[in-house]
Amino acid sequence: MDFHHIRLFRDLAHERSxxxxxxxxxxxxxAASQHLQELERGLGVILVDRSTRPLQLTEAxxxxxxxxxxxxxxxxxxxxxxxxxxxxxxxxVRVASIYSVGLSEMSRLETEFSERFPGAxxxxxxxxxxxxxxxxxxxxxxLGLVSYPNETREISATPWRQERMxxxxxxQHPLAQKVWLQPSDLAGADFVGFDEDLPIAAHVKQYLSDxxxxxxxxxxxxxxxxxxxxxxxxxxxSILPVRILRHEVEQGRLVAIRLDKPALFRxxxxxxxxRKRFNRAAExxxxxxxxxxxx
Numbered sequence: 001m002d003f004h005h006i007r008l009f010r011d012l013a014h015e016r017s018x019x020x021x022x023x024x025x026x027x028x029x030x031a032a033s034q035h036l037q038e039l040e041r042g043l044g045v046i047l048v049d050r051s052t053r054p055l056q057l058t059e060a061x062x063x064x065x066x067x068x069x070x071x072x073x074x075x076x077x078x079x080x081x082x083x084x085x086x087x088x089x090x091x092x093v094r095v096a097s098i099y100s101v102g103l104s105e106m107s108r109l110e111t112e113f114s115e116r117f118p119g120a121x122x123x124x125x126x127x128x129x130x131x132x133x134x135x136x137x138x139x140x141x142x143l144g145l146v147s148y149p150n151e152t153r154e155i156s157a158t159p160w161r162q163e164r165m166x167x168x169x170x171x172q173h174p175l176a177q178k179v180w181l182q183p184s185d186l187a188g189a190d191f192v193g194f195d196e197d198l199p200i201a202a203h204v205k206q207y208l209s210d211x212x213x214x215x216x217x218x219x220x221x222x223x224x225x226x227x228x229x230x231x232x233x234x235x236x237x238s239i240l241p242v243r244i245l246r247h248e249v250e251q252g253r254l255v256a257i258r259l260d261k262p263a264l265f266r267x268x269x270x271x272x273x274x275r276k277r278f279n280r281a282a283e284x285x286x287x288x289x290x291x292x293x294x295x
Contacts, residue, residue: 016054148199149269183211190236
């Protein structure tokens with residue numbers, strides 16, 4: 001079925017003019033007249049009374065005009081349905097995330113993703129950074145959310161955002177009344193740090209060293225929740241991403257104090273296998289992540 005010819009007859013009948021119908025469809029009047037003659041020969045009936053001006057449809061012509069209208073209406077509905085089908089996001093996306101992103105972000109991201117794309121499924125696992133790289137390489141995860149992303153021949157890394165790091169203290173700590181802190185204000189303080197094998201531990205250590213500040217590392221954890229609990233119990237202060245402290249600050253269990261110049265930021269990135277081909281669910285989750293604003 002040639003929809004161009006159907007539109008041509010529809011327009012010819014609507015305009016009651018072969019020349020205007022031809023003009024609406026970007027063809028010559030002679031081509032439109034030839035098509036009309038071929039159509040009438042094929043159907044074995046006369047569709048247009050050429051003896052009148054403007055043109056009049058015969059009874060057969062009115063039947064064919066109604067048929068054309070119906071077909072084109074159904075075609076428009078079909079095209080719209082196909083476009084909606086193309087836009088529908090379905091499938092599963094597997095995300096491996098470091099704990100700190102999961103604690104502060106993932107519940108909200110899961111809710112937003114589910115509301116936007118009800119036909120897609122988001123499966124999230126929380127792992128230590130090195131385990132996330134292993135999951136990506138073994139195709140147990142489509143996307144990884146890590147701090148201090150490391151790109152290799154097999155791993156592609158995309159910057160996601162820079163998260164501000166702040167000093168976390170218990171409300172009863174002497175520094176809790178401060179609005180801003182200089183690195184030097186932390187000198188000699190009992191400190192709750194990250195496990196030394198984590199990139200963030202090296203970053204904080206370098207930051208303090210560059211400022212000429214020595215702290216007393218009282219304890220170390222690879223679990224941010226434990227770090228926050230230790231700080232809330234006034235076992236020491238810590239330097240943590242501000243996003244992961246929101247809940248405790250709102251509850252009044254912790255105080256977050258900004259570091260004055262130089263500020264400190266933790267880079268977050270999105271990693272995936274360099275040869276990974278994403279489905280629509282993964283592409284849509286990536287787009288959602290890129291909407292996120294830095295802290």
